[in-house]
Structures are given as structure tokens and as C-alpha cells.
Amino acid sequence: MTTTLDQDVLVGVIGGSGLYHLDNLTFVKHINPETPWGYPSSPITIASLPSGAHVAFLARHGPGHTLNPSEIPSRANIAALKSLGVRTILAFSAVGSLREDLPPGTFALPTQIIDRTKGIRPTSFFEGTTVVAHAAFGDPLSQKLVRWLEGPVGRALAKEGRGVKLVTDKCIVCMEGPQFSTRAESVMYRQWGGDLINMSVLPEAKLAREAEISYALIATVTDYDSWRPSAEAVTVAETSRHVAGTILQELHAAALQGDILSEEVGSMRFSIMPRSNHQKQEDRDKLRYVLPTYFSD
Ligand SMILES: CSC[C@H]1O[C@H](OP(=O)(O)O)[C@H](O)[C@@H]1O
Numbered sequence: 656m657t658t659t660l661d662q663d664v665l666v667g668v669i670g671g672s673g674l675y676h677l678d679n680l681t682f683v684k685h686i687n688p689e690t691p692w693g694y695p696s697s698p699i700t701i702a703s704l705p706s707g708a709h710v711a712f713l714a715r716h717g718p719g720h721t722l723n724p725s726e727i728p729s730r731a732n733i734a735a736l737k738s739l740g741v742r743t744i745l746a747f748s749a750v751g752s753l754r755e756d757l758p759p760g761t762f763a764l765p766t767q768i769i770d771r772t773k774g775i776r777p778t779s780f781f782e783g784t785t786v787v788a789h790a791a792f793g794d795p796l797s798q799k800l801v802r803w804l805e806g807p808v809g810r811a812l813a814k815e816g817r818g819v820k821l822v823t824d825k826c827i828v829c830m831e832g833p834q835f836s837t838r839a840e841s842v843m844y845r846q847w848g849g850d851l852i853n854m855s856v857l858p859e860a861k862l863a864r865e866a867e868i869s870y871a872l873i874a875t876v877t878d879y880d881s882w883r884p885s886a887e888a889v890t891v892a893e894t895s896r897h898v899a900g901t902i903l904q905e906l907h908a909a910a911l912q913g914d915i916l917s918e919e920v921g922s923m924r925f926s927i928m929p930r931s932n933h934q935k936q937e938d939r940d941k942l943r944y945v946l947p948t949y950f951s952d
């Protein structure tokens with residue numbers, strides 16, 4: 656295991672339940688950066704694309720799925736990826752469906768989130784510091800990245816030939832867990848306009864926004880949530896690996912070109928309260944790890 660890299664890694668992939676590695680990439684090394692927020696969920700796998708460019712893969716729940724959703728060190732995960740140079744994250748998540756027309760097996764690119772976590776997860780890099788910042792979060796998933804993904808993900812699913820459908824512009828509820836929702840809660844989320852439900856898009860998406868990383872979620876429906884009596888959950892990990900393996904080269908090229916990153920880069924400039932003598936230098940030093948542009952001194 657090493658702690659340094661000889662080239663920046665622009666694209667990061669976070670794997671969720673069932674997705675603990677990627678296929679068809681050339682293994683380069685494992686790296687386990689210690690961040691000011693501790694170590695990530697798992698050592699990060701650096702792999703090489705056919706072009707020679709590197710991508711980073713991180714297993715959200717740890718390599719043997721030992722971390723429950725409330726315990727995931729999301730600040731360390733996002734900070735560790737940013738320290739490698741990551742500017743865009745493709746996150747995978749197994750989700751429940753709150754809609755009849757989103758059956759198990761469906762792939763979705765949500766664009767909105769309802770927060771039903773319970774305040775026990777650290778949700779900001781600024782938490783516990785003397786620096787205050789308010790990131791914009793009206794569009795919690797990166798619009799440009801989501802729009803870009805529609806094409807390549809749709810084509811990858813069509814190429815796989817299993818008839819898996821891709822839907823976009825869905826609203827995902829993020830609940831605390833680890834228990835699933837009661838039927839009354841599930842019915843209420845439907846009335847609120849929720850389409851999907853998981854336990855892990857937050858605080859990941861908030862932290863990616865604070866770190867100026869473009870972030871999108873590929874939500875893979877495994878079950879109808881408790882509102883609907885239904886058969887057993889399905890697994891979709893093989894299709895997720897196929898999608899990732901098929902689109903990463905193109906995603907890296909798009910990240911290099913820059914348009915899919917453009918909403919996030921510079922977005923924190925006016926979100927951070929100006930420097931003052933009341934801010935502790937040690938806090939500014941800590942924040943430099945994720946936002947070197949604004950905390951260079
Ligand atoms: C295994 S069912 C509940 C669990 O699955 C999802 O995990 P992930 O988002 O990492 O794929 C969901 O968010 C829950 O954590």
C-alpha cells in the first residue's frame with residue numbers, strides 16, 4: 656500500500672451494497688490516505704483505463720461490508736478522493752422504489768433528495784471549525800453530470816441487452832436506517848413526492864458539493880419499499896459493473912474537457928464567510944485539505 660500517486664485521478668467511483676470492485680480495469684495500486692477526518696471506508700483502488708488514465712474506486716461500506724450507513728466516514732471518503740485529484744464522482748446505490756412504475760431492476764439518475772437522516776451523521780467539512788460556509792444545494796445532484804450520464808448509461812444498458820430501463824429526474828428520500836421504513840412512513844414518502852429511497856446519498860452529495868466535486872448517483876432499484884407487498888429483492892451488481900466498465904473511459908474524457916465539472920468548480924467561493932481573526936489557523940489548515948484554493952494561507 657502506498658500513500659502517493661504519480662498522476663492525478665479525475666474520476667472517482669463509489670460502490671454501494673453489492674458493488675465492492677469494478678471489472679475489466681487494470682489494477683494499479685491500493686492507497687489509503689489519512690485525512691483530517693480519518694481514514695476512508697476502505698483503501699482506495701487505483702485502476703487504469705485503456706487510455707492509461709487512472710480512476711479511483713472506493714467501497715462505501717468497506718471491502719467486507721462492515722459499516723452500516725450511519726457509520727460511513729463520508730467526510731474521509733470525499734476528502735480522500737479529492738486529495739487524489741478527483742473532480743467527479745459516480746456513486747452507485749441500491750435503492751427501494753416508492754413507485755409502481757419503477758420496478759426492481761430499474762436504473763435511475765435522481766435529481767432531487769429529501770433528507771430523512773436524523774442529524775447523527777457529520778454533514779459538513781466546516782462542522783466543528785471556526786469557519787462558516789453555506790453551500791448551495793437547490794440542485795443536490797450535479798445537473799450537468801446527470802444530463803451527460805443519460806446518454807452513456809442508457810447506451811451501456813442497451814448494449815448489455817437485458818432490457819434494463821434508465822429513468823431520470825427522480826426524487827430520492829435518504830433515511831437513517833439501519834431498519835427499513837414502516838409502511839406508514841413509506842406511504843408518507845410517496846405522498847411527499849419521493850420516488851426512490853436509500854440510506855446513503857446523504858451526506859455524500861453535500862460533502863461532494865462542499866469539496867467542489869461534481870457528483871451523481873446511479874440508483875439501482877432492488878425492491879419495492881414497504882408500501883407495497885412484493886416478492887424478494889433483486890441484485891443488480893453485475894449490471895452496475897457493466898455500466899461502470901463501459902462508461903468510465905468516456906467519463907474521464909468528459910471530465911478532462913471540463914464542462915461536466917463547471918457548475919461545481921468555484922461554487923464555494925462566495926459560500927465561505929470571509930477570513931477573520933476569529934477563525935483559527937488550525938481550522939483553515941484542516942480545510943485546505945479539501946479546498947486548497949480558498950485556504951492556501
Ligand atoms: C442492503 S439494503 C440497505 C442499504 O443498501 C443501500 O446501500 P448503498 O447505498 O451503499 O448501496 C442503502 O443505502 C442502504 O445502506
Ligand SMILES: Nc1ncnc2[nH]cnc12
Nearest residue numbers: 749750751852853854880
Ligand atoms: N427499501 C429501501 N429503503 C432504504 N434503503 C434501501 N436500499 C435498498 N432498498 C432500500
